[in-house]
Amino acid sequence: MSGPAGMFSRLTGFLTRVDAMVRKEFLQLMRDRVSFASMITIPLLQLVLFGYAINTTPRHLPTAVLAHENTSLTRSIMSAIQNTKYFTLSHLPKSEAEAEELMRSGAVLFVVEIPAGFERRARRGENPAMLVAADATDPVASGSAIATLQSLVETSVRRERFAEEGGPAGSGLEPAPPPFQIITHARYNPAAVTQLNIVPGLLGTILTMTMLIFTALSVTREIERGTMETLLAMPIRPVEIMLGKIAPYVMVGALQATMIVTAGVFLFHVPMIGSLGLLVVLTVLFILANLAIGYTFSTLAQNQLQAVQMAFMYFLPSILLSGFMFPFAGMPVWAQWLGETLPLTHYLRIVRGILLKGSTATDLSHDIAALAAIMLVAMFIAVRRFRQTLD
């Protein structure tokens, strides 16, 4: 068969068979109530858990101040600490031993120790040292708090100096506790609201998890149930089987993405600065890449259990190395390279870029190309690996 007529009949044959697979997969999906329900509840559950429960910029951390002098600067620092939402001034120990005890028992997470003569030396511009001891067992929690504390004390010191010297803030009177203003320079997330980072990240991880597991099971399930033998004995090509199995999940993924983005915008007030259309197109690309990888696992695994194990082995580095949990730039170079091979890494940049920064396709061209390449490689392996015979 050749010529346009032959091409056309071959194309319709191809489409008919893919359509037959899609219909079959949809029916099976709808009939598998538990799986179908989990596709809807997993995103909701994760969104609520991560969105509401997890906050990496914690509030009201118990703090003790051990002051060896009682001056206006000390009082000023103490009220500054109290005024931020980061800290709660919970204890005023009288001795170092007492402060030590508070820290060790976990009653406080921070001890601020102001040495004697601090104010005097500060006024003389001697740059006196002040000790801040932090419970760093949870570095994420303490890290941002320490940064805040530093700028807070700096502000207090500067204010006191200006006030004494009759600078812009004062008029020679005993200075009233000033209304403190702390400037933390956090771009794109000025209030350092964790949800703005977590919700777009969740979009990527939830899609990775559900898309991967459901396609990873698809081929092995047919082999385990014996239906693969019938399927292979029929005139259908591996590519047609793959496309037919992937297509229904593109729709499931799109549904999940819609749910997460809608919840993100309305519940967590995530901004949508960039183009929604671009986000939709690239989300579909990301879904396809994950489906292709899951399908590849499905052709490599001997049974469904192995397929699930492979999916989890892939899922863990995706969470850890993609920049979802830990900052990407903080990882060693080899880990960054590993991270670059994961679709989630690129998608996180894309989704955070579009939602929070208003990035355009040109800004994201590197990540788009990487996603497309990963998808094509996975599809190629899957079709090559797919056993057309039972050999």
Add this chain to the structure above:
Amino acid sequence: MSEGPGGAPDYAIEVEGLSKTFGDRVVVHDLSMKVRRGQIYGFLGPNGSGKTTTIRMLCGLLTPDSGRGTCLGMNILTESREIRRHVGYMTQRFSLYADLSVRENLEFVARIYGMADPAGAARAAVDRLGLTGRDRQLAGSLSGGWKQRLALGVCILPAPQLLLLDEPTAGVDPKARREFWAQIHELAAEGLTVLVSTHYMDEAERCHEIAYIAYGDLLAQGTVDEVIAGAGLVTWSVTGGDPARLARELEATPGIEMVAPFGASVHVGSHDAAALEAAIAPFRARPELDWHRDAPTLEDVFIDLMSRSKDNFR
């Protein structure tokens, strides 16, 4: 290749020297067979003798290590995709989608084969199969007999020219088996070629031709009468006395190659008529025993073939 009157080859299946090895186990060894169009061809042999492997090689599910041949005039090595379009393969294990309904399974297959009106074809098949009223039932919840009937219905839906049925009646009750065979004969009368593997002797006797395969070797081929005659087996039947004790005694007697109790009688057989007569002479002298010469059955022949092939291999 010989051509029939309609330009189509006389043989639906024509293979030569097919071999297949899994690891170091030879599953099919140098197998050659010819199946005429419109015939019901019985494929017999003990478990693990290579029947399923041969059927899978015929429809392109397995690649032979060596050998060549044609299926419906198409090369089994290079044209397996085209062969699949015209062959209906019914697997040994039920392998339709258990979580799809009867009609959904039929529609799926109709679509894969690109039939013009899948829904209509499925409806017609449901009526033809006598599954009307059950078409919304999930295939997995059907009883064994109905599952088998549906599986056959799915096989013949795209109007194949050749049916490959792998132990289609295993675990099916006698009534359903009889109906199944009636349908097979109807299909053959319409010109369909059927290759069917089975363990049942009564089913073998319903076939136009049979082949016996054991441990990868094809040992006998032809009509039932030809296979029996070709075995060159001489058999005697004895009644009276205690059959179980008698069978033990006969087994211990040299010159008797085969002993098989059949209810109240015992069957003995050998390829050497004279040696057999000499061996049973002392038993014939016993007054309580009633001996007479009889024709060997297909089962006698198969059991003999099986025991001899075992001797050759182990």
